[in-house]
Amino acid sequence: MMMQESATETISNSSMSQNGMSTLSSSQLEAGSRDGRSSAGDTSSEVSTVELLHLQQQQALQAARQLLLQQPGSGLKSPKSQDKQRPLQVPVSVAMMSPQVITPQQMQQILQQQVLSPQQLQALLQQQQAVMLQQQHLQEFYKKQQEQLHLQLLQQQHPGKQVKEQQQQQQLAAQQLVFQQQLLQMQQLQQQQHLLNMQRQGLLSLPGPAPGQAALPGQTLQPPAGLSPAELQQLWKDVTGGNGHGMEDNGIKHNSSGSTGGGNGGGLDLSTNNSSSTTSSSNPAKASPPLSHHSIANGQSPILNHRRERERERERERESSLHEESGGTHPLYGHGVCKWPGCEKLCEDFGQFLKHLNSEHALDDRSTAQCRVQMQVVQQLEIQLNLVSSVTMSKNLPPASPPNLPQTPTTPTAPITPMAAMPQVPSVLGGANVPSMGAMRRRHSDKYSMPLSSGGDTVFIFPEIAPNYEFYKNADVRPPFTYATLIRQAIIDSAEHQLTLNEIYSWFTRTFAYFRRNAATWKNAVRHNLSLHKCFVRVENVKGAVWTVDEVEYQKRRSQKITGSPSLVKNLPSSLGYGTALNASLQAALAETSLPLLGTPGLMNSGSTGPMGGSCHGLLGGDASGLLGGSPPGLLGGSPPGMLSGSPPMLMQSAHEELNGSLDHLDTNGHGSPGYSPSAHMPPIHVKEEPLNMDDDDCPMSLVTTANHSPELDDDRELEEGNLSEDLE
DNA sequence: CGATACGTAAACAAGT
DNA sequence: AACTTGTTTACGTATC
Numbered sequence: 001m002m003m004q005e006s007a008t009e010t011i012s013n014s015s016m017s018q019n020g021m022s023t024l025s026s027s028q029l030e031a032g033s034r035d036g037r038s039s040a041g042d043t044s045s046e047v048s049t050v051e052l053l054h055l056q057q058q059q060a061l062q063a064a065r066q067l068l069l070q071q072p073g074s075g076l077k078s079p080k081s082q083d084k085q086r087p088l089q090v091p092v093s094v095a096m097m098s099p100q101v102i103t104p105q106q107m108q109q110i111l112q113q114q115v116l117s118p119q120q121l122q123a124l125l126q127q128q129q130a131v132m133l134q135q136q137h138l139q140e141f142y143k144k145q146q147e148q149l150h151l152q153l154l155q156q157q158h159p160g161k162q163v164k165e166q167q168q169q170q171q172l173a174a175q176q177l178v179f180q181q182q183l184l185q186m187q188q189l190q191q192q193q194h195l196l197n198m199q200r201q202g203l204l205s206l207p208g209p210a211p212g213q214a215a216l217p218g219q220t221l222q223p224p225a226g227l228s229p230a231e232l233q234q235l236w237k238d239v240t241g242g243n244g245h246g247m248e249d250n251g252i253k254h255n256s257s258g259s260t261g262g263g264n265g266g267g268l269d270l271s272t273n274n275s276s277s278t279t280s281s282s283n284p285a286k287a288s289p290p291l292s293h294h295s296i297a298n299g300q301s302p303i304l305n306h307r308r309e310r311e312r313e314r315e316r317e318r319e320s321s322l323h324e325e326s327g328g329t330h331p332l333y334g335h336g337v338c339k340w341p342g343c344e345k346l347c348e349d350f351g352q353f354l355k356h357l358n359s360e361h362a363l364d365d366r367s368t369a370q371c372r373v374q375m376q377v378v379q380q381l382e383i384q385l386n387l388v389s390s391v392t393m394s395k396n397l398p399p400a401s402p403p404n405l406p407q408t409p410t411t412p413t414a415p416i417t418p419m420a421a422m423p424q425v426p427s428v429l430g431g432a433n434v435p436s437m438g439a440m441r442r443r444h445s446d447k448y449s450m451p452l453s454s455g456g457d458t459v460f461i462f463p464e465i466a467p468n469y470e471f472y473k474n475a476d477v478r479p480p481f482t483y484a485t486l487i488r489q490a491i492i493d494s495a496e497h498q499l500t501l502n503e504i505y506s507w508f509t510r511t512f513a514y515f516r517r518n519a520a521t522w523k524n525a526v527r528h529n530l531s532l533h534k535c536f537v538r539v540e541n542v543k544g545a546v547w548t549v550d551e552v553e554y555q556k557r558r559s560q561k562i563t564g565s566p567s568l569v570k571n572l573p574s575s576l577g578y579g580t581a582l583n584a585s586l587q588a589a590l591a592e593t594s595l596p597l598l599g600t601p602g603l604m605n606s607g608s609t610g611p612m613g614g615s616c617h618g619l620l621g622g623d624a625s626g627l628l629g630g631s632p633p634g635l636l637g638g639s640p641p642g643m644l645s646g647s648p649p650m651l652m653q654s655a656h657e658e659l660n661g662s663l664d665h666l667d668t669n670g671h672g673s674p675g676y677s678p679s680a681h682m683p684p685i686h687v688k689e690e691p692l693n694m695d696d697d698d699c700p701m702s703l704v705t706t707a708n709h710s711p712e713l714d715d716d717r718e719l720e721e722g723n724l725s726e727d728l729e
Numbered sequence: 730c731g732a733t734a735c736g737t738a739a740a741c742a743a744g745t
Numbered sequence: 746a747a748c749t750t751g752t753t754t755a756c757g758t759a760t761c
Contacts, residue, residue: 482735501750525736531752545750
């Protein structure tokens, strides 16, 4: 019976979280629309949203490209795996992938570089306003010209054309270019503005640090944080000269050439095509002079001249080849393949591509939804990044690398969020919500012992861990450790290695954001564990009773487990997703086991290499599936969700596993340090939250949400524990 | 499939 | 009486 209740609770919670998410997303959208309205004056909210989405899509594409280029083998796998798992959401998954791939460092760089100063923002806004006024007129004009041009082109196709006509055409083309450029610029500015507005309003902004906790006051809506790095990047590129020519594009994107008639310039892909681009959709290619790209860039006269010339040439070419569409360029078209995330359809020519684009990737609800999901994903990633970065940064450690962590050989940073992000995110953010399920999480955790040290009293066994400590302290993620392990840690951390029950409670709340809610539940669990496990010894004290740890007993227990489970590795697939988590668990594990070992990283790694390698990448696939849709019913389903699901971000099981392996060795070797358990395998991290489930459908959405914890959950008295909250900081 | 570990819920008792 | 602290039992889930 109880279980059922809990289950229902979970469900309700999850639903709540979803709602929360949806709410958030909706609010965001609304906000976005508002912006659009306010700023643009009635530009339909949709437009802004769409634009944003497009930007993000592009971003995702870019990221994907970069990944492909940078990470030869690794990155590729994950996507596939994901796709397999979640076929329908391919685009989404793909988009997600890219972000995942991005290393934390990259993200940080982006963030750092991309921040717009207030003045810049203002300037942009002003520019845009001015531009907007003109835009309508220009658009109309542009359309007319495009039509004319189109007609002329058609005429030219016929053999006997007169020179004059050609000249006229050229002139028109030139004019068109100018207008087109202007138009594009305006559009871009508009996009920017939308983004900026959103940013300002905090729509996009993710609460930096602790999603889970709304807590940190200031952070939340700060403008700068707002846009995702990628967004900013893209935006900046588009705005600044990026568009201009080439960016990288030349190579990759000629695209930008506004060919798509719409002149997306690079920025707006679809939107442009469909909408404004206008008439063109039908013959965008024709109308749009390939120039566009370039034009977009500056729109400067000098450049224009060159462009004009080029255009002429191109037009000639065009004429010859007719609709070859000049290889119409489009941000989503390259190498004869549709670059829409997850699509990759082969299109013989640009025209075919356009057809495909309009038919398959039209801005319908579906694509819009996909875009939204992507946005959300990006946001989540940002959040995670913030968390991670905050943690790592605060601690001096080089982000990814705990000493030896096999961690991420490949992607040092990668960890961050690989796919897992998706699934996990929810949990993280919204998190913890739910108390949930019964026994999902599990034991593995024990294996690691967590060296976390709480603030004051404790001494960090391993400083490296600190980062993780910060993470769990602020993120509403369930730690991947068993209650027994945590309790032990709490006691060990204390000065006298003994704590009263209440002190243990305090440690939990102080150390883990996750335990700031549902107090009744976890406190009961703590008591239960104290009583149940022999390793915890109650000692009568003057003041009352205190709890101590009998390491011998603790080790016994652990050793048993350890010995038996080399298998952990298996889980990897499912757990892959976590990136940073890795650190936490790994570190923890390392900490424990390795105390002695620290010096010998090699050991760790050696073991890991094997297993780990693949796993890391696998991240995406595995976890995500598990979390999201994969695990069906119960949270646990596929990926054992165990504890951390919420955290998501981080843990890479693979790493854990490796660690495990290594750890195991260690253990086996027996260096058993007295106090610390050998720890051993890394368990998959479970996330309790299970955000997972949400409906499969929603899964993506889940991401969205949550940045703050939903108050709801707490029936508990957590609030009561004011200190805890205080302690946090 | 059974054993075990774990998490959760709850009943109950004793103490404050 | 209400709450805290402990103990114990039961049950579901996951792993071995």
